[in-house]
Amino acid sequence: MRYRKIPSETIRRLPTYFRALHYSADESKVNISSQDLAESLGLNPWQIRKDFSYFGDFGTPGVGYNIEKLIKHIKKILKLHVVRKAALVGVGNLGSAILTYPGFEVYGFEVAAAFDSNPKKIGKKIEDVTIEAVSKLKTLKRRKINVGIIATPRDVTQEVADMLVEAGVKGILNFSPCRIAVPSKVKVITIDIATDLARLAYYMPSN
Amino acid sequence: MRYRKIPSETIRRLPTYFRALHYSADESKVNISSQDLAESLGLNPWQIRKDFSYFGDFGTPGVGYNIEKLIKHIKKILKLHVVRKAALVGVGNLGSAILTYPGFEVYGFEVAAAFDSNPKKIGKKIEDVTIEAVSKLKTLKRRKINVGIIATPRDVTQEVADMLVEAGVKGILNFSPCRIAVPSKVKVITIDIATDLARLAYYMPSN
Numbered sequence: 001m002r003y004r005k006i007p008s009e010t011i012r013r014l015p016t017y018f019r020a021l022h023y024s025a026d027e028s029k030v031n032i033s034s035q036d037l038a039e040s041l042g043l044n045p046w047q048i049r050k051d052f053s054y055f056g057d058f059g060t061p062g063v064g065y066n067i068e069k070l071i072k073h074i075k076k077i078l079k080l081h082v083v084r085k086a087a088l089v090g091v092g093n094l095g096s097a098i099l100t101y102p103g104f105e106v107y108g109f110e111v112a113a114a115f116d117s118n119p120k121k122i123g124k125k126i127e128d129v130t131i132e133a134v135s136k137l138k139t140l141k142r143r144k145i146n147v148g149i150i151a152t153p154r155d156v157t158q159e160v161a162d163m164l165v166e167a168g169v170k171g172i173l174n175f176s177p178c179r180i181a182v183p184s185k186v187k188v189i190t191i192d193i194a195t196d197l198a199r200l201a202y203y204m205p206s207n
Numbered sequence: 208m209r210y211r212k213i214p215s216e217t218i219r220r221l222p223t224y225f226r227a228l229h230y231s232a233d234e235s236k237v238n239i240s241s242q243d244l245a246e247s248l249g250l251n252p253w254q255i256r257k258d259f260s261y262f263g264d265f266g267t268p269g270v271g272y273n274i275e276k277l278i279k280h281i282k283k284i285l286k287l288h289v290v291r292k293a294a295l296v297g298v299g300n301l302g303s304a305i306l307t308y309p310g311f312e313v314y315g316f317e318v319a320a321a322f323d324s325n326p327k328k329i330g331k332k333i334e335d336v337t338i339e340a341v342s343k344l345k346t347l348k349r350r351k352i353n354v355g356i357i358a359t360p361r362d363v364t365q366e367v368a369d370m371l372v373e374a375g376v377k378g379i380l381n382f383s384p385c386r387i388a389v390p391s392k393v394k395v396i397t398i399d400i401a402t403d404l405a406r407l408a409y410y411m412p413s414n
Contacts, residue, residue, distance in 0.1 A: 008249060008251075009216075009250070009251075009254070011406060012406060014405075014406070014409075015399075015401075015402035015403070015406055018405065019384070019399060019402060020386075023385075023386050042215060043215065044214075044215075077409065078408050079409065079411075080405065080408060084411070086404070092304070093300050093301075093303040093304035093307060094301070094308075097300035097304055098400070100300060101301075102361070102384065103384040103399055103400070104401045104404060106401070107405040107408065108405075108408065109401070109404050109405075109408075146411070147407065154309070170411045170412055171407045171408075171410065171411045173404055173407055177309065177310040178230075179227075179230050179247070187407060187410035189403050189404075189407050191400060191403050192222075192226060192310055193308065193310075193382075193398060194222075194308065194310035194311045194314050194316070195225075196222070196380060196396050196398050197293070197311060197314055197316050197354075198221075198222035198287060198314035198315075198316075199218060199219060199221070199222055199285070199396060200378045200379075200380055200394060201285050201286050201289070201291060201314065201315065201316075202218050202221075202284065202286065203378065203394035204286075204353070204354070204377045204378045205377060
């Protein structure tokens with residue numbers, strides 16, 4: 001089945017649906033209503049129905065959506081069946097947390113390499129990954145690693161991004177709270193954990 | 208000025224606008240077009256214009272939006288002028304990264320306390336915050352700390368959430384990739400860094 005063009009805002013929500021549907025499947029549920037899914041995610045049911053309609057799933061009235069089918073659709077749209085190797089740059093606190101993070105596999109990602117500029121860290125092993133010198137970034141292409149994860153201090157972020165682009169990566173997940181410039185063929189997603197904290201503030205009483 | 212009810216999807220985007228507008232202000236820009244803002248964030252310009260129309264800002268044709276005015280609006284809507292104290296539970300790699308994260312202040316948050324169950328960590332200091340025993344969580348109310356940040360292993364997440372609720376927090380930022388149950392008066396935002404990686408996959412070539 002081919003999908004019609006899906007808006008980026010819907011794409012943004014798909015991983016969250018994917019995760020919630022997995023939780024429901026873990027609880028041995030077979031179907032889920034847009035209402036229940038909406039409640040667990042803090043979204044509107046109509047928004048969810050509209051999003052799912054993009055991949056031709058309109059659910060069954062009175063029954064809801066088949067969870068397994070939805071998971072399959074989302075997996076296909078997000079191309080999660082392709083296993084992708086990612087390289088982490090910057091093995092400080094955040095980098096170490098990323099290396100030991102338990103949730104990447106379900107999305108088809110494997111953090112396959114880690115790099116740092118600190119000679120004391122090079123050669124050390126975290127979760128089967130041996131930390132390498134940043135100069136080794138140029139081996140990424142040969143090792144078929146095409147995703148970069150930046151967890152460095154802010155002042156070297158652009159430099160590291162340039163090196164990753166040079167090494168042939170096609171996508172960058174940037175955990176430094178700053179903007180980076182890359183060629184348009186490289187997709188960048190910047191994660192600023194503080195923005196989620198800011199969103200939390202809106203829902204809280206003023207005192 | 209009072210704002211009409213703003214949809215949760217718009218609220219979700221406000222911190223991202225806020226950050227991007229700050230970057231532009233840092234570059235000494237005075238105005239910004241919805242087109243430029245859209246490009247830097249990978250959103251549609253009409254989406255941005257619609258979001259800003261909720262707080263009565265329609266920009267000036269041919270000039271764009273005044274950056275300083277937009278920042279003020281968003282700050283007021285998200286109540287970022289209120290300084291909020293947060294307590295971190297779980298000082299492992301991720302917790303340590305959160306304690307040293309440079310971006311919280313701009314959103315009015317201060318990580319004012321940290322808790323761990325490991326006796327070896329208790330008493331140690333990270334960035335002016337001394338790690339306390341989890342049993343001290345009950346002091347939060349007295350210390351006017353009403354936000355909890357959970358960065359513990361998954362198997363104790365619900366237990367920690369219960370303790371935070373018991374201690375009177377009104378909002379929880381959950382970094383454990385699992386769902387937690389809390390009373391409806393407590394707002395929970397769960398952050399799964401892997402979902403952003405999943406979104407990245409969509410925009411990348413299959414190989």
